[in-house]
Amino acid sequence: MNPLVAISIGLREIAAHKFRTCLSMLGIILGVSSLIATMALTRGIEEGTRVFMQQLGGLELVSIANKEPSSRKYEFANLSPGRTLRDAEAIRRSASFISHVSPEINLNTAVATEGGGNPERRVVQGVYPDHFVIGMQEAAAGRFLTPLDIERGSRCAVVGDTVAKNLWPGIPPELIVGKTILIDNRPFEVVGVLALYEMEEQARARRAGKKSTRGFDGFRKKNERVLVPFTTMFHELRSGAFPLDSLETMKLDTLNVRVGDLDYFHPALDQVRAVLDITHRGVDDFDLETRQDWFDRMESSVRATRLSGGLISAISLVVGGIGIMNIMLASISERVREIGIRLAVGARQRDIFWQILIESILVSLLGGLLGILASLGLIEILKTIAPDQNVPVLTPDAILLAVGFAIAAGLLSGLYPSAKASGIDPITALRYE
Amino acid sequence: MSLIHLEGLSKVYRVGDQEIRALDEVNLRIEEGEFIAIIGSSGSGKSTLMHLLGCLDTPTAGRMEICGKDLAKASNDELARVRNREIGFVFQAFNLLPKLDVVSNIALPLIYAGVPSHERLARARKAAADVGLGERLSNRPPQLSGGQCQRVAIARALVNNPRILFGDEPTGNLDSATGRMILETFDALHASGKTIVLVTHDPAIAARSRRVIEIRDGRITREYAP
Incomplete structure (x- = not known):
């Protein structure tokens, strides 16, 4: 049939x-x-x-975090200089599977417009250009920080979306570039504004004209950034507060690296570990935090x-x-x-x-x-x-x-x-x- | 060669411990073009014989050749094929599908013969016209009279152009006038060359045939020409 x-x-x-x-x-x-x-x-x-x-850096991002050294090595803990620019330099030179290294120092200080308007306390970060690659940043206007900014220690800053909106409400990012921002009462030129990071849900709420009140905003920190060149940060803002520090010995607040090829993820971690073992003089006071566990x-x-x-x-x-x-x-x-x-x-x-x-x-x-x-x-x-x-x-x-x-x-x-x-x-x- | 050839055909039913010999060593030859009536009282075995001849059932013992094929041990598929191609069945209770219209009812055997749909309709219409059912083709059986229903059943039996037409008390559910018309249809089909086998208990109907076979207790007891 x-x-x-x-x-x-x-x-x-x-x-x-x-x-x-x-x-x-x-x-x-x-x-x-x-x-x-x-x-x-x-x-x-x-x-x-x-x-x-x-948007937070993907699987390639590995954070080098501080850790209590193991009890066996506790006595030698003082020998380790901790996380410093030397670590960054050594990783950059010796760890071939690592494509980018971003050392950062932070300072919690007041930020305001020229003339002292809309002052707020913000975490100001001193960064290298690699920061923008590792953090997968996008600029809404202007530019990122460049190696030249680092070399010269120029007074320029890149600000996050929230910061820009608070300091200059209602002004589009293109017009914010070139304005002066006071960081700890020192004038800096805004050279770039970062794009707004938001969750899909918040984006929808914003498009619908509603205010999203709910939930955890994983990007809050990212939007509240004030980024200045690492060297500027050290010379202009930090050295006064910590006169004994030098650029080399100063302890970093953050040290992130980016693995160049995920196929060589574990060899890359091994390389980083080996490098840090030397720079930290055998003290295991660091830990490599990957996104793998999270994933x-x-x-x-x-x-x-x-x-x-x-x-x-x-x-x-x-x-x-x-x-x-x-x-x-x-x-x-x-x-x-x-x-x-x-x-x-x-x-x-x-x-x-x-x-x-x-x-x-x-x-x-x-x-x-x-x-x-x-x-x-x-x-x-x-x-x-x-x-x-x-x-x-x-x-x-x-x-x-x-x-x-x-x-x-x-x-x-x-x-x-x-x-x-x-x-x-x-x-x-x-x-x- | 005979169209139907039965030799020592038996059908035994087992009900509990009892053996019931519904058919007991029946021998019978039916030639192409004959008009036969099988007559017997209720329980005589005539229905069993009819079902065997109609390939609806298989015998317990004996030979049963229809159209030159031995079907006593045939598979279900072979029996279905014979029912479909070589045999047309007309029942007392019409046995039409009430959900289908007249044309679809007539075309039913063609579905199982694998005939494509447009040809099915054309052949069903022609078969309907052949038995005098020109109109009411889109009606459904419950809307038809008994005589019309039986005509639909005859058209369905003929639509695949079988060599043998079986009638199992085909006038049993009809009044005598309609019954006569149905029997005239059978006469006409016989005249056009079809082999016809009627099963009935009514001698008056049997008298219309050319050869009467009387069955009693599963055996052929008498054979005569009316």
Whole structure:
């Protein structure tokens, strides 16, 4: 028998029992929609975290942090100079897998416009040009700091979006470039304004004209930056406060490096460790903090979410399959006579088998399609209530997977009714009232 | 060679410990173009014989050749094929599908013969016209009278151009006037060369055939020409 004929017979049968079919499809609809929604949700979490991490420097970023030396080396702890510019210089020279090195010193001080307007306390950072690469900064206007700025110790500054908005409210970034900013009462020229960093959710809220009040802003620090050349920072702002420090011996507040090629991530870490071992005279007072642990934690939580969502969907699909089986069995006992007539005019048992099987696949497929529609609504709801920056992302492979599972549910649940129907004896069936 | 050739055909049902010999060593030859009536009272085995001849059932023992093929041990698929191509069935209770319209009912055997859809419709219309059902093709069986239903059933039986037409009490559910018209249709089909086998308990109907076979207790007891 032509499969098209079986499909048209099946569709007619479904059309003849719309309500009953809808009820039997309910489980499939729920299963498919929850499966797609789960996939979209976890994809959103992954995507959100990935974007966030990327903007904070990505996997390539490795922070060299201070650590209490181990007790074995405690006595020698004084021998170590700590994290200094020497470390940065040594890593830059000797660790070939490291592409960028960014030493930073911070100063918490007052920042104001020329004439002392809008004063605020900000963390001012003295940085090298590599900072902009490692931090994946983007300029809204102007330029970044250059090696020349470092060499000359020039009084120039790059400010974050929040800082710029607070100091010069309502003025676009292009016009802020060239203005004078007072840092600890010393005039600096603003040479660049950084782009605004925001979570997807906040961006949406801003576009919609609403104020986002909720949640954690991972980019707050990034937007509140005031960046000046490292040398300027030292000579103009720090040396007065710490007269015993020299540029070489001064302890860094931050030391970040960027791994050039992630394929050589671990060799790169080994190189850094070896270099620091020498510069710190064997004292293990440093630690390499990578984003890998973070990434792994995120992965495992996504996996857990996906698994539990998948389990709920699987249960719904099984229940849906049983529902379809039930309806098909009812439909067969209603149609014994029809099956007998079909057999009498020459239908083979396998024709009957296929007819019932295709019918149950059609029911589940239809349920799957309705489930996709339902999932679209579900995802819309999730978008408005989803707690974080993790907007659900609907992907075609989620839809394909869900439809595949729906068809499989229909196929499996249709097997038994089909076998039962094709085993009907024509004579008994023709006498059946 | 005979169109139908039965030799020692038996059908035994087992009900609990009891053996019921519904057919007991039946021998019968039916030639192409014959008009035969199988007559017997209820429980005589005539329906069993009909079901065996109609390939709806398989015998317990014996040979059953239809159109030159031994079908006593045939597979279900082979039997389905014979039912589809070589045999047309007309039942007492019409056995039409109430959900389908007249044309689709008539075209039903063509679906299983693998005939493409446009040809199915054309052949179904022609078969309907052949039995005098020119109109009401888009009606559904419940909207038709008994006589019309039986005509639809006959058209369905003929649509695949089978060599044998079986009638199982085809007038049993009809009033006598309509029944006569149906029997006239059978007469006409016989005249056009079809082999016709009628099963009935009514001697008056059997009298229209050329050869009557009487069955009692699963055996052929008498054979005569009316």
